[in-house]
Amino acid sequence: MNLKELSKQLNLSQTTVSRALNGYPEVNEATRKRVTEAARKYRYRPNVRARTLATGKSMSIGHIIPMSKQNELVNMVFSDFIAGAGLVYADHGYNMTLTIVKDDDELEAYRGFAERGAVDGVIVQAPTREDRRISFLADLDIPFVVHGRASQIRAPYGWLDVNNKRAIQTATKHLLSLGHHRIAMLNGLETLDFAVRRRDGYLAALREANIPPDDSLMRSNDMSEPNGYEAAMELLALKAPPTAFVASSMILALGVKRAIEENNLEMGKDVSVICFDDDISYLPNAGDTPLFTALRSSVRAAGARCASLLIERINKPDAPLPNELWEAELVHGASTGPGPNA
Amino acid sequence: MNLKELSKQLNLSQTTVSRALNGYPEVNEATRKRVTEAARKYRYRPNVRARTLATGKSMSIGHIIPMSKQNELVNMVFSDFIAGAGLVYADHGYNMTLTIVKDDDELEAYRGFAERGAVDGVIVQAPTREDRRISFLADLDIPFVVHGRASQIRAPYGWLDVNNKRAIQTATKHLLSLGHHRIAMLNGLETLDFAVRRRDGYLAALREANIPPDDSLMRSNDMSEPNGYEAAMELLALKAPPTAFVASSMILALGVKRAIEENNLEMGKDVSVICFDDDISYLPNAGDTPLFTALRSSVRAAGARCASLLIERINKPDAPLPNELWEAELVHGASTGPGPNA
DNA sequence: AGAATCGCTCAAAGCGCTTTGGATAACTCA
DNA sequence: TGAGTTATCCAAAGCGCTTTGAGCGATTCT
Incomplete structure (x- = not known):
């Protein structure tokens, strides 16, 4: 059922029917009622392709x-x-x-x-x-x-x-205040703007604490669990391994966690991890004591x-x-x- | 730039231009070339709304x-x-x-x-x-x-x-063949068809092994990490806890893993876990020895x-x-x- | 009473494309 | 040479909707 047929059924013009259906004021309430009822009865639905062409909006x-x-x-x-x-x-x-x-x-x-x-x-x-x-x-x-x-x-x-910079700066400062001074940073790909800002936040926090940044503690890659794992495995194998990690996403942090465990260390005790948490629905970092200390912002x-x-x-x-x-x-x-x- | 304008520029009809662009045979190759070049020059793109209305297909x-x-x-x-x-x-x-x-x-x-x-x-x-x-x-x-x-x-x-049933049946049989006989099943919501089939697979394997199913070992819920964790925590706290878990998804299995660790047990040693793995790109279960033994099928x-x-x-x-x-x-x-x- | 306004309705013109049904010129074949 | 093809192209008719610009009684105003 299209507009033409419907208006024929009602003995009305297409104009009036269209206006009645779209809530224009210049149509009598009685006829509007007739129209809407007929529309329901015949299951009329305006064709979306025609409508978008006519209106110029694709919705x-x-x-x-x-x-x-x-x-x-x-x-x-x-x-x-x-x-x-x-x-x-x-x-x-x-x-x-x-x-x-x-x-x-x-x-x-x-x-x-x-x-x-x-x-x-x-x-x-x-x-x-x-x-x-x-x-x-x-x-x-x-x-x-x-x-x-x-x-x-x-x-x-x-x-x-x-505010990615401030978030990661806060995260890093938090680790510093806990007494960490060898802090690794696992970042996303630094072609992305947010990753650069997070890096800046990390560096700013170190600077405030007068800790010179150590390139060997900074990694940047796609944010996936295996990448977090591999980076953490490498870092934990250093002569002077980091005692804490800042991870740019929770999925990276999960990889870090796995690496920590595989080194027979305990997260939160031997090694600290803090991450950015996008509050993903199926990987929630919730509960009375969430798994990760994190900076959270719901994506x-x-x-x-x-x-x-x-x-x-x-x-x-x-x-x-x-x-x-x-x-x-x-x-x-x-x-x-x-x-x-x- | 629309078709009308373009055809005017070319001194051709809309028909011919349209046909030239859409690869119809009844147009001279020379004029087709003229048309495609002009189209490129003027950056002509057929309006998708008009096209879908004319063709009746929304693509x-x-x-x-x-x-x-x-x-x-x-x-x-x-x-x-x-x-x-x-x-x-x-x-x-x-x-x-x-x-x-x-x-x-x-x-x-x-x-x-x-x-x-x-x-x-x-x-x-x-x-x-x-x-x-x-x-x-x-x-x-x-x-x-x-x-x-x-x-x-x-x-x-x-x-x-x-083949969800066979997959989970295989998984359960695998655990049985390893010597487990108290095997828990963490399933998705059993209103969903696949979950019922997986349940059937689990039950079929137990039946073959002459192990009566134990309702207290079977859970069904949304498949999320926390749900896996909570179910496993409860099950591991039973007087006779399961020695193995079949999880309907890797995300549930991650929750189970966390629960196992929180109980100071070792996954793969004290407690076995096998799961269905949809081969999600950012949570891969890969490497030389993947984290989980799993039945894998790429979603x-x-x-x-x-x-x-x-x-x-x-x-x-x-x-x-x-x-x-x-x-x-x-x-x-x-x-x-x-x-x-x- | 005539003009102006209002309330309701309609015919028709798009929106920008595809496609039908020719038209025209050139080309083929007997 | 004349009928029949073939190769190209075109005008015009949709596709199904919205919107413009009028029309036409009925009502109100002066």
């Missing part, structure tokens, strides 16, 4: 999630982010159009979205320091919101970020908020660009204890 | 991922499944339309997709035993493929499933295959319904060892 938000070619790793943080965003979209009548691309094709994918009018806006995730996507999207003149920031880019754009909440900000941007393109910086919360868990200096 | 596949209301848990297996499917879609020019809904709205979401013509086909994930979605979608007459099966449903439908490969099957179904609606049963592979890891009967 859909684009997410592009890149997959690194080497390891075929999907950043698991994406799924929680998307869950948060998806619910907000649904509430506002938007769909989410998701494209998975190999790294190289990413820019093209965004252009495709924009130029072909497939989506009304896009979310940019995991920006690098001078992320090309940002100016690219600005040129394409499509609304977007960045989850994170690109510190090398001066031109304004909408973003929502966690799902961030997804939801980014979605809201983007929808606002779509509706009010001239409103000022949103910029939000969230603080992470320190959670005390079982993975930290006094260091050798305590 | 998009729907995925609906439900979020259980109580725990707000996003099944983490989805992200790998989607990664696998997404790449196949991209290869075939399809998009993925993802909707996240609270449990109750799920059926309505499928109807919305179908009746409004938003997608050309849908994937059904995590079916229950008599999943309502299947007959619902069949009635709506929209192509779909189920990842998993609904054992109570007799009418044919397209599916791809892992990402399943996603890719489901996507292919669905696209075939869309293109050839009258072809026979695909039914594929995959066998899981036994992987020997460090989590199992001889039992008390050995």
Whole structure:
């Protein structure tokens, strides 16, 4: 059943039926009732393709999630982010159009979205320091919101970020205050902006404590359990192994934990671990005493908020660009204890 | 730049330009070349909304991922499944339309997709035993493929499933052959079809070994690390605790591992653990000796295959319904060892 | 009473593409 | 040479909706 047929059934014009259904005021309440009832009766649903063509809005938000070619790793943080965003979209009548691309094709994918009018806006995730996507999207003149920031880019754009530097600085200071002075840092790939900020936080804390940074204690790689494990195994095998680890994600920290145990050491006693916790739903760091001491910030909440900000941007393109910086919360868990200096 | 403008630039009709770009044979190769060059020059991209309206195909596949209301848990297996499917879609020019809904709205979401013509086909994930979605979608007459099966449903439908029963039966037999006879089973929610099949596999193995099942050793819950931990803590506190665990997912097994360690026991020595491993990319159970002995089947490969099957179904609606049963592979890891009967 | 306003409805014009059903010129074959 | 192909191209008709611009009684205002 389409609009034409329905309006014929009702002896009304398509105009009136359309208006009645879409809540326009210039239609008599009595006829509106007739229309809505007939629509229900005949199970009429406006064809979404025709509607989007007519309105020029696709009522859909684009997410592009890149997959690194080497390891075929999907950043698991994406799924929680998307869950948060998806619910907000649904509430506002938007769909989410998701494209998975190999790294190289990413820019093209965004252009495709924009130029072909497939989506009304896009979310940019995991920006690098001078992320090309940002100016690219600005040129394409499509609304977007960045989850994170690109510190090398001066031109304004909408973003929502966690205060990564302060979070990791706090984490490192916490270890220092516990008496650790040989502290390793397992970071994500430092092409990514957030990783650089976290590194800065780590270095800033060491500097405050007058501890010269030791390159051999700093690692940077994809954030996966095996990478955390391998890095920790290497570090624990040093002549002067670290007594504490700062891990850029909980999944890395799980790898560190495994390495600690395999060395017959005890986490929280022999070796301390603190990590950034995105509060992933299926890997919660919760309970009375959470497994890890961590700096927590919900990536799902961030997804939801980014979605809201983007929808606002779509509706009010001239409103000022949103910029939000969230603080992470320190959670005390079982993975930290006094260091050798305590 | 739209088709009208482009064709004006070229002094050609929209028809010819459209045909040239879409590779139809009835256009001179010379003019085709002119057209493609002009298209590149002016950065012409056919508007996807207009195209889908004209063709009647949306070139998009729907995925609906439900979020259980109580725990707000996003099944983490989805992200790998989607990664696998997404790449196949991209290869075939399809998009993925993802909707996240609270449990109750799920059926309505499928109807919305179908009746409004938003997608050309849908994937059904995590079916229950008599999943309502299947007959619902069949009635709506929209192509779909189920990842998993609904054992109570007799009418044919397209599916791809892992042989869950045999996998867990093999797992349990493996523990039995190692000399364990008190074997716990930590399952997923048994409203889900796969969980029931796994339970059947566990029971079948016990039956073969003439071991009466003990309800107190069987648990069923959402598959998360904390749930695995809590169940294992309870079970290990029994007067007669199990000497081995079968876990329905690796994430549960990680919880079991934590509980074992917290009881100052050693996994693979004092207590054995075997699990089902979906081969998630960021939680790999790999290496020379993987952490867990497991029955492995890649959920990402399943996603890719489901996507292919669905696209075939869309293109050839009258072809026979695909039914594929995959066998899981036994992987020997460090989590199992001889039992008390050995 | 005539003009102006209001409330409701409609015909028709898009939205930007694909596709049908010719048209035209060139080319083939007997 | 004239009918029948073939190779190219085009005008126009959708696809199913929204939205513009009018129309037309009925009501209100001056």
